[in-house]
Amino acid sequence: AQSVTQPDIHITVSEGASLELRCNYSYGATPYLFWYVQSPGQGLQLLLKYFSGDTLVQGIKGFEAEFKRSQSSFNLRKPSVHWSDAAEYFCAVVRGNQFYFGTGTSLTVIP
Amino acid sequence: NAGVTQTPKFQVLKTGQSMTLQCAQDMNHEYMSWYRQDPGMGLRLIHYSVGAGITDQGEVPNGYNVSRSTTEDFPLRLLSAAPSQTSVYFCASSADRGNQPQHFGDGTRLSIL
Numbered sequence: 451a452q453s454v455t456q457p458d459i460h461i462t463v464s465e466g467a468s469l470e471l472r473c474n475y476s477y478g479a480t481p482y483l484f485w486y487v488q489s490p491g492q493g494l495q496l497l498l499k500y501f502s503g504d505t506l507v508q509g510i511k512g513f514e515a516e517f518k519r520s521q522s523s524f525n526l527r528k529p530s531v532h533w534s535d536a537a538e539y540f541c542a543v544v545r546g547n548q549f550y551f552g553t554g555t556s557l558t559v560i561p
Numbered sequence: 562n563a564g565v566t567q568t569p570k571f572q573v574l575k576t577g578q579s580m581t582l583q584c585a586q587d588m589n590h591e592y593m594s595w596y597r598q599d600p601g602m603g604l605r606l607i608h609y610s611v612g613a614g615i616t617d618q619g620e621v622p623n624g625y626n627v628s629r630s631t632t633e634d635f636p637l638r639l640l641s642a643a644p645s646q647t648s649v650y651f652c653a654s655s656a657d658r659g660n661q662p663q664h665f666g667d668g669t670r671l672s673i674l
Binding site (some may be wrong): 454455456484491492493494495496534540547548549550551552553554 | 617666
């Protein structure tokens with residue numbers, strides 16, 4: 451069963467515009483959730499994580515994400531996108547000892 | 562501090578050949594894992610280890626073998642390479658199993674002809 455779903459394969463935004471990348475998870479218990487970013491030819495870098503507590507978490511590079519249990523979502527947001535944010539973004543959930551990644555959302559930023 | 566180091570960065574194999582992808586970390590992490598990344602599929606877990614001498618299968622273990630004789634090293638072996646194993650392979654490590662972020666290597670791009 452798919453543990454993490456990223457509905458948007460590709461998103462294009464203008465520089466300076468706001469961004470929201472969607473992530474839905476399927477897991478009965480309180481999940482550990484992560485967002486990672488991957489630049490071309492690179493490994494994955496952690497943007498932020500949620501374990502418990504405050505449902506709005508702040509990450510690096512001006513990103514934030516909100517955990518909504520009622521919607522089984524953990525969407526990533528940024529108020530103003532920079533050209534350097536163009537990359538692939540992955541949501542991940544931990545289930546037991548295993549990480550499950552979504553299929554990724556590719557972000558294009560246009561001037 | 563190197564973090565997670567993967568070698569080689571690129572490799573081309575012929576069908577049926579075997580090879581080992583190397584992964585080493587210098588952070589004294591107990592948890593290490595191998596993923597393959599394919600277009601449109603995200604990252605899929607191949608094998609993981611929660612400590613020296615302990616390994617387990619992930620989502621897509623067939624055709625791959627691992628061992629963990631030391632905390633630092635977690636090699637991935639392809640027993641008999643097949644074109645379906647053409648992929649980018651990532652090794653990752655974390656300080657604890659499951660509830661700590663993983664640190665990723667830069668990947669090995671593997672092509673099987």
